[in-house]
Amino acid sequence: MTQQTLQRPSGWIERSRPAVQWTALIGLSLGFGAVLFWLGVPAAMLIGPLLAGIVISGNGGKLRLSRHAFVPVQGIIGCMIARMLPSSTGGELGIHWPVFAAGVLSVIVASGILGWVLVRMRVLPGTTALWGVSPGAATVMTLMAEAFGADAQLVAVMQYLRVLMVAAIASVLAKVVGANPHHAVAAVTWFPAIAWLPFAKTLALAVLGPLLGQRLRIPMGPMLVTLVAGVVLVHHGWLSIELPRWLPAIAYAFVGWRIGLRFTRPLLAHAARALPRIIACSLALIVVCGAIGAVLVAVAGVDPLTAYLATSPGGADSVAIIAASSNVDVRFVMAMQMARFLAVLAIGPATARFLARRATANANAAAAAAASSTDS
Incomplete structure (x- = not known):
């Protein structure tokens, strides 16, 4: 039997051209998103494209979103959050900083201990679990895990699968206890009348802000x-943020694709046994x-x-989208998410590196002791 015979036949997605794959991705995203929106799931326009990305990438699709393509998307999400935050947010956060500090440090310490x-x-080979449970900075932790000899592919699966799980659980909870009534299907106007001057200023901010x-x-x-x-x-009255509903929906789709398309077939195959x-x-x-x-x-x-x-x-961006689709205190959510992200970047790698060294040293000592007892 030849090697070609033994190879698994590729699917139509894997054989198709990028234009066809993009068409399938957009079509699946619209289909999944419409069903989830009809069911009243918050952040349906995020979860639908995310699932579509997994389907396409898991079936051999080769689509990728470059970092440059994602930059203006972050600008739109930043504008969306800015529109929801009142001007008094900074003062209130300053008053309640002990709560934020305790919450951020608790999550970091708990993840380190876990x-x-x-x-x-x-539970997993070497120090893989240690890097995989870091609550944020997925790319940084994946790269550092590889440098410390951990299974970087499993770390990547842990990081991005957790983002998917958090989004799914948060959407369900938002549906059960926190969804806003104005998100009912009949009440949504996808293409409202646009105030063109504020809209142009908003687009300028969404482009220039990310570039800066x-x-x-x-x-x-x-x-x-x-x-x-x-x-x-x-706050100073220089801008009125104008975001017709279709524009954040496009940004949500890009965030969902960015997460879902990471679940490639080789990555899923590598993680299958340890899933x-x-x-x-x-x-x-x-x-x-x-x-x-x-x-x-x-x-x-x-x-x-x-x-x-x-x-x-x-991920802070996916949590922001779910928060925007739910009846929650958005400023509290985003303040703690951003504070934790910065704290993880500042102290997370050093902490994980220290724990990884200790874990490796203990493992080596245990192996040496076992070898010594066997020789004797």
Whole structure:
């Protein structure tokens, strides 16, 4: 039997041209999104394209979104958040900073302890679990995991699968306890009349803000710079943010595709055997962060859905979209998400590196002890 005979036959998606794959991706995104929207699922325009991206990429599709294509999308999301945040947000966050600091540090410490326990239990090879449960900075953690000898592919699956799981769970919770009534299908006007001058100014902010954010080379700069600039401009009356519903929906689709298209066939095949353990690790972190959210509910009086979204270990952009589609305190959610993202970037790699060294040293010592006892 020849090698060609043994090869698995490729599907039509894998054989098709990029234009056909893009057409299939957009069609599936519209189909999934429409069904989820009809069911009343918050952030349906994010979850639908995300699922479509997994279907296309998992069946051999070769579509990818470059970082440059995603930059203006972050600008639109930044404008969307800026429109929802009142001008008094900064002062209120300054007053309640102990709550934010405690919440952020609790999530980071809890994820570190959980990762350490999972490494000691040898749930996944080497220090893979430690890097995989880091609550944010997925790209940074994946690269550092590879440098420390962990299975970078499994770390990538853990990071991006967790974003998918967080989005799915948050959407379900938002549907059950926090969905806004104005998101009913009959009440939505996808193509409203547009105030063209504010719309042009909004587009200018969505383009120039991300470019400045890129130039400053700060984490999440395109979205953060646009967000802050939007709040300042609105506060001083220099801008009225105009975002017809179809424009954020396009941005949501790009965010969903960016996550879903990462689940390539080789990545899924590599992680297939370890998938139950990967899901268990991700669920463990989500449960731990949910417990921290429950503490915020009890101590700080935060409503449950706001607390869950604020502490959830998913991507800041996807959480922002779900928050915008739900009846939650958006400023609280985004402040804690951004603060945790910056804290993870500042201390997360060093902490994970320290724990990885300790875990490796302990594993080597245990192996040496076992070898010594065998020789004797």
